[in-house]
Amino acid sequence: MIRYIYAGMLIAAVLSIACSGQSEPSAEAVREQIQEIGEDTGNESVPPRPSASRLRVATTTSLYDTGLWSYLEPMFEEEYGVELDVLYAGTGKALEWGRRGDVDVITVHSRTREEQFVEEGYGLARVPFAYNYFLIVGSPDDPAGLAGMTPDEAFTSLMSSGEAVFVSRGDDSGTHGKEKAIWSAAGYEYEDVRTSGDWYVEGGSGMGPTLVMADEMSAYTLSDMGTFIAYQNDLNLVPVVDQGDVLLNVYSVLQVTSTRSPEMSANLVEFLTSEAVQDLIGNYGVGEYGIQLFTPCAGLGM
Amino acid sequence: MSQLLQAVRIALDMIISGDPVVFSIAFRTLMISISATALASFIFIPLACLIHFNRFRGKRLLLSIVQTFYSVPTVLVGMLVFLLISRAGPLGSLGMLFSPGAIVLGEVLLIAPIITGLTISALSGLGSDIPDTALSLGAGKLQMVLKVLSESRYMILTAILMGFGRAVSEIGVAIIVGGNISGHTRTLTTAIALGVGKGETAASIALGIILLALAMIVSVTVNLLQHSEK
Numbered sequence: 001m002i003r004y005i006y007a008g009m010l011i012a013a014v015l016s017i018a019c020s021g022q023s024e025p026s027a028e029a030v031r032e033q034i035q036e037i038g039e040d041t042g043n044e045s046v047p048p049r050p051s052a053s054r055l056r057v058a059t060t061t062s063l064y065d066t067g068l069w070s071y072l073e074p075m076f077e078e079e080y081g082v083e084l085d086v087l088y089a090g091t092g093k094a095l096e097w098g099r100r101g102d103v104d105v106i107t108v109h110s111r112t113r114e115e116q117f118v119e120e121g122y123g124l125a126r127v128p129f130a131y132n133y134f135l136i137v138g139s140p141d142d143p144a145g146l147a148g149m150t151p152d153e154a155f156t157s158l159m160s161s162g163e164a165v166f167v168s169r170g171d172d173s174g175t176h177g178k179e180k181a182i183w184s185a186a187g188y189e190y191e192d193v194r195t196s197g198d199w200y201v202e203g204g205s206g207m208g209p210t211l212v213m214a215d216e217m218s219a220y221t222l223s224d225m226g227t228f229i230a231y232q233n234d235l236n237l238v239p240v241v242d243q244g245d246v247l248l249n250v251y252s253v254l255q256v257t258s259t260r261s262p263e264m265s266a267n268l269v270e271f272l273t274s275e276a277v278q279d280l281i282g283n284y285g286v287g288e289y290g291i292q293l294f295t296p297c298a299g300l301g302m
Numbered sequence: 303m304s305q306l307l308q309a310v311r312i313a314l315d316m317i318i319s320g321d322p323v324v325f326s327i328a329f330r331t332l333m334i335s336i337s338a339t340a341l342a343s344f345i346f347i348p349l350a351c352l353i354h355f356n357r358f359r360g361k362r363l364l365l366s367i368v369q370t371f372y373s374v375p376t377v378l379v380g381m382l383v384f385l386l387i388s389r390a391g392p393l394g395s396l397g398m399l400f401s402p403g404a405i406v407l408g409e410v411l412l413i414a415p416i417i418t419g420l421t422i423s424a425l426s427g428l429g430s431d432i433p434d435t436a437l438s439l440g441a442g443k444l445q446m447v448l449k450v451l452s453e454s455r456y457m458i459l460t461a462i463l464m465g466f467g468r469a470v471s472e473i474g475v476a477i478i479v480g481g482n483i484s485g486h487t488r489t490l491t492t493a494i495a496l497g498v499g500k501g502e503t504a505a506s507i508a509l510g511i512i513l514l515a516l517a518m519i520v521s522v523t524v525n526l527l528q529h530s531e532k
Binding site for chain 2: 056070085086099101205208209234260
């Protein structure tokens with residue numbers, strides 16, 4: 001009995017803070033900021049629905065950190081009357097959730113692993129819906145002098161000097177996969193790179209946190225364009241290498257074979273590739289950042 | 303530094319003005335932690351009584367195992383619960399993963415050792431005078447147990463509050479089996495982790511202040527209870 005009284009007191013204490021002084025407005029910018037940390041306030045009073053009316057999409061962090069999913073989520077929810085749960089993780093973890101049957105749809109960016117996922121029977125099909133490019137970013141004074149190099153040359157230069165710090169995602173994500181591909185194009189075994197010294201830092205977190213880390217350490221890192229642009233204002237980092245076919249970055253959506261909501265999952269794939277949403281994706285962030293974050297590419301066979 | 307101070311000021315502003323986003327996260331966190339604490343108390347306080355009032359082989363070993371698990375890493379519990387309730391796992395058919403219930407389940411397991419162990423400590427801290435006297439005055443075993451429980455109620459409450467404190471401040475379980483889904487499984491700790499990663503300092507500080515306030519309420523209450531007993 002007493003414990004309920006105390007539990008009640010805890011709630012009462014918090015609510016009384018909540019209710020005091022409703023009148024004072026808080027800074028508008030911060031309100032937006034916390035909206036971006038993201039919170040659906042709309043469904044607070046509604047009890048959790050049975051899993052059938054919730055659809056789960058696991059997305060690579062870059063589509064989350066850029067805010068694209070927070071932007072598209074309410075539209076999909078309204079159009080199809082379903083609660084969409086967006087889980088963010090690296091491509092590796094997102095695919096693993098799919099293999100275990102814990103999510104219904106996946107949006108990731110690693111072509112070979114997506115094709116393998118479909119081949120193994122875990123995914124119905126790989127459907128590309130947007131692309132942009134990867135960038136090698138670093139501090140403006142470019143201590144390793146990478147500007148003007150190709151991605152392979154830049155990585156070779158980093159490895160052979162071993163002085164300038166490079167922060168790797170180190171989390172088995174699509175970006176991490178791309179980084180490994182560039183190392184191998186530059187003629188290195190990834191394991192040798194990884195263990196070659198203190199200059200190579202494995203961050204182990206999402207794209208946004210990795211950019212913040214690289215910024216703090218005045219280091220280089222490989223980033224997708226969308227996340228970099230979305231974070232650019234808070235960072236000193238600038239793009240150092242942005243040319244090269246290897247830097248192409250294609251995002252695909254895959255319906256998980258074992259989903260319990262196949263129709264709704266198919267709806268989400270259709271939603272992302274529909275003409276209207278493709279336009280929205282192409283224009284996303286243009287007003288805010290003055291540059292296109294994603295180029296729509298549904299049906300172009302990328 | 304001035305940037306930090308400004309962030310703190312904006313954070314306080316958000317709390318005072320009752321920012322709906324901040325408070326919906328705080329409210330959800332409270333509901334999850336309170337449910338977990340209530341559930342764990344309901345199961346493990348009786349279990350602690352069973353252990354305390356019975357003699358059996360290996361009792362001392364059991365107690366030290368329970369105490370070891372006071373500091374079980376939260377991510378370890380998170381991982382175990384994930385493997386258990388993932389659809390590929392043994393309890394997968396319940397479809398619990400990435401729901402508030404999954405976090406509650408994980409937190410129950412997380413704080414079970416604390417509530418069990420501290421309750422046993424509370425009961426044994428009373429010594430043998432009260433149970434012996436009760437029995438010699440002709441009380442039945444059940445009456446004796448109830449008497450001991452009521453005499454040690456403040457210490458048991460402390461055990462419950464300690465459990466709540468651990469539940470409300472943990473992140474390992476919430477992020478692994480909750481998934482930090484906006485509006486569904488986002489808690490104070492996972493929101494702070496995400497906010498810091500995004501460089502959104504003010505919002506994270508606001509959430510942090512609330513978390514700290516909750517921790518303080520718990521610790522002050524524990525202190526008051528311990529004093530009131532003396």
